[in-house]
Amino acid sequence: MKKHRSLNVISGPLLFLVVLLVLAPIIEFKQAAAIATIFWMGLWWVLRPVNIAVTSLLPIPLNAIFGMVPMEGIISKYFSEIVVLLVGSDLISLVWEKTHLDKRLAIKSLCGLGTSMREQICVWLVASTLLSIFLPNVVVVMILLPVAVSMLRFLGQQQITDNPVATPILLAIVWGAGFGGFGSPLGSSSNLVAISYLEKLTGHEFMYVDWLIRFLPLLFIIMLLIMAYLLHLPLPVKRLDGGKEYFRAAYDKLGPMSRGEKLGLWLFILATGLAFVRPLYVQYLPLMKPAYVFFTFGMLTFMLRNETGQLLLTWREAEKGIMWGMIFLFSGGLALGQLITKTGAATQIAKVITLLPLSGGWETMFSLTLFATFLTEISSNTAAASISIPVVQSISQQLGLNPIPYILTSIVAVxxxxILPVSTRAVGVTYGLNPDDLLKNGLKLSIICMLLVSALGCICMHCWSLFNHL
Structure with missing residues (x-):
C-alpha cells in the first residue's frame, strides 16, 4: 500500500516532465509548462496521493520554477475577491452548524413528507437541490444523509447498502446536492470561478439576480429529468409507513428557535438579500460587492452574542471550522486558469479542438458539454470550471462565435x-450507498443529462436573448 502511494506521488511530476518534453518543441515553452501543469494537477486530483487542497497549491512552486506568468498574478488568486466571499459565507454557515439551525431547516422541510416511496424520492431530491442553492453541497449532504439513514432505520430498513429502498433516496440526496449548486452563485465555488471569467470577458460586474434569471429555469428542467430517472428505478415497496411522524417527532425535540439560531438566520437572509438587490444600491455603494457584503456580515458573527451571552462564533471555532481546503481548491483552480490563459495555453488547446468539424451548432455545444462533464467527473467542479471555461471561450472565439451561450452551458455541465464516488457522492458511499449502484445509474443519467444540457444550450442560444449577452 505504501509503495502504491509513493508511485501515485511520483506519477504527477513524471507526467509533467513527459508532457513538457513532448510539447516544448511544438509550442512556446511557457505554454507547454502550463499544459503540463494541467496534467499533473489533473492526475493528482484523480489519484489523490495528497489532499486535493495540497494539489491546488502546485501553481505556486511550479510558476516560481518555470516563470510562466508574473508571480503576483498567481499569488493574488489565493486571496481574491471571491475568496473573501467564500470566507464570509463560511463564517455564517458555521453559526448555522454551531446552533443546529441547518438541521432544524432540513428537518422542517421534510415534516410534510408522506409515506409514498415516490413522494419520499421527490421530496428528498427537492430538499437537497434547494438547500444546495444557498449552502455548500458537501454541507447539504452532511445534513441530510444522517437524517435519511436514521429515518430508514426507524422504519425498519436496518441494512442500507444494497437496499433497493434506501438506494434511490441516497441517490436523490447526493445527486440533488451535487447539481443544485448552479442555482445561485453561492451554491458552488465553480460558479464563482465562472463569474470571474465572465466579468473579465464582458468588462462589467455580473449581478447575482442575472444569474438566477438565466439558470433557475435550467435547474428546474434538469431536476425534473433526475426525478423522472429516480422514479423509474425498481421500487420493492410502494409505501414507508411512519415517515411523517418521524420527522415531526424529530423537529419537536429541537424545541423553539434560540436567539443564536435567529441571529444566524437573519445574517444569512440580509447578506443574501443585499447581494441579489445590488442593482438598487450599486450607484451609492459601488465597492460594496456581494463578496464584501458577506464578509461584513460574517465579521458580525464575532460580535453578536447568543441567548447565553456567548459570542455566535469565536476565532478558534472559525480556524477549525472554515473549509480551508475548499478555499485552496477554489484558489488553485483560479491560479491554474491564470496559467492557462496568460501563457496562451488555452488558445493552443482550443486550436486542437477546432480541428474537429465544428460549425457552432448542436455538435459544438455537445462537444464542449462533453469536455466540461468529463473534467468534473474526474476532478472537482471547481477544477473543471477553471480548466474548461477559458478553453471553451477560446474555442468559440476562434470559431467566430459568441462565447457567452457556450460558457453558460458549460457552467451547467460542470x-x-x-458517476464516480467523489465529492458529495463520496459522502453518500460512506453512509451506505453502493459505489456499483452509483456507477451503474450515474453513467446512464450522465449520458442522458449531457444530451439534455446540450439541447437546452442550443435552444436557449437561438430562442432566448438573455442567454446571448450579460
Missing amino acids: NCAF
Whole structure:
C-alpha cells in the first residue's frame, strides 16, 4: 500500500516532465509548462496521493520554477475577491452548524413528507437541490444523509447498502446536492470561478439576480429529468409507513428557535438579500460587492452574542471550522486558469479542438458539454470550471462565435456529475450507498443529462436573448 502511494506521488511530476518534453518543441515553452501543469494537477486530483487542497497549491512552486506568468498574478488568486466571499459565507454557515439551525431547516422541510416511496424520492431530491442553492453541497449532504439513514432505520430498513429502498433516496440526496449548486452563485465555488471569467470577458460586474434569471429555469428542467430517472428505478415497496411522524417527532425535540439560531438566520437572509438587490444600491455603494457584503456580515458573527451571552462564533471555532481546503481548491483552480490563459495555453488547446468539424451548432455545444462533464467527473467542479471555461471561450472565439451561450452551458455541465464516488457522492458511499449502484445509474443519467444540457444550450442560444449577452 505504501509503495502504491509513493508511485501515485511520483506519477504527477513524471507526467509533467513527459508532457513538457513532448510539447516544448511544438509550442512556446511557457505554454507547454502550463499544459503540463494541467496534467499533473489533473492526475493528482484523480489519484489523490495528497489532499486535493495540497494539489491546488502546485501553481505556486511550479510558476516560481518555470516563470510562466508574473508571480503576483498567481499569488493574488489565493486571496481574491471571491475568496473573501467564500470566507464570509463560511463564517455564517458555521453559526448555522454551531446552533443546529441547518438541521432544524432540513428537518422542517421534510415534516410534510408522506409515506409514498415516490413522494419520499421527490421530496428528498427537492430538499437537497434547494438547500444546495444557498449552502455548500458537501454541507447539504452532511445534513441530510444522517437524517435519511436514521429515518430508514426507524422504519425498519436496518441494512442500507444494497437496499433497493434506501438506494434511490441516497441517490436523490447526493445527486440533488451535487447539481443544485448552479442555482445561485453561492451554491458552488465553480460558479464563482465562472463569474470571474465572465466579468473579465464582458468588462462589467455580473449581478447575482442575472444569474438566477438565466439558470433557475435550467435547474428546474434538469431536476425534473433526475426525478423522472429516480422514479423509474425498481421500487420493492410502494409505501414507508411512519415517515411523517418521524420527522415531526424529530423537529419537536429541537424545541423553539434560540436567539443564536435567529441571529444566524437573519445574517444569512440580509447578506443574501443585499447581494441579489445590488442593482438598487450599486450607484451609492459601488465597492460594496456581494463578496464584501458577506464578509461584513460574517465579521458580525464575532460580535453578536447568543441567548447565553456567548459570542455566535469565536476565532478558534472559525480556524477549525472554515473549509480551508475548499478555499485552496477554489484558489488553485483560479491560479491554474491564470496559467492557462496568460501563457496562451488555452488558445493552443482550443486550436486542437477546432480541428474537429465544428460549425457552432448542436455538435459544438455537445462537444464542449462533453469536455466540461468529463473534467468534473474526474476532478472537482471547481477544477473543471477553471480548466474548461477559458478553453471553451477560446474555442468559440476562434470559431467566430459568441462565447457567452457556450460558457453558460458549460457552467451547467460542470455542475452535473453523477458517476464516480467523489465529492458529495463520496459522502453518500460512506453512509451506505453502493459505489456499483452509483456507477451503474450515474453513467446512464450522465449520458442522458449531457444530451439534455446540450439541447437546452442550443435552444436557449437561438430562442432566448438573455442567454446571448450579460
